[in-house]
Amino acid sequence: MDVLIPLALLATGLIIGFFVARHMYTGSDNSTAEKRAEQSIKDMMAQQAEHHIHQTRQTIEDIENQCYALKQQVQEYEILLKQGDSDDASRVPFYGEQATSYLRNNLKGKEKNKESKVAGAQPLDFANTGSGLFIGSAGQSTEEKTR
16 A cells, blocks of 8 residues: 555656646647737738728729719710700791691692503503503403403
């Protein structure tokens, strides 16, 4: 029994010493590794933040350019509207009424000039007399005769 108690105390000391040494050894390496990991994460996040800010500024500039162009277009449109209102008062009334009466008169004259054609008459050849295919009588056609 005298030997058993010191051996038990020795085993307990070895176990406690092993865990304390392991904690101390891994704790110092762990803290430097954690510091490096944290630093790399901070650097990466800083780069991403710079990239995000750069893209945001470009987007804002694009939007400002589009707003400026839109403002110019609206101003030009307003100017055109103001010019249109002032020009309407000084213009002669719309010419549509005059144009329609002119077209009516001209169309009536053309309709009168058209020759009336006989419905059953055959057209003349180039020689102004019936010849070739256009020779025929005003009587029945060959199809009507065969019936």
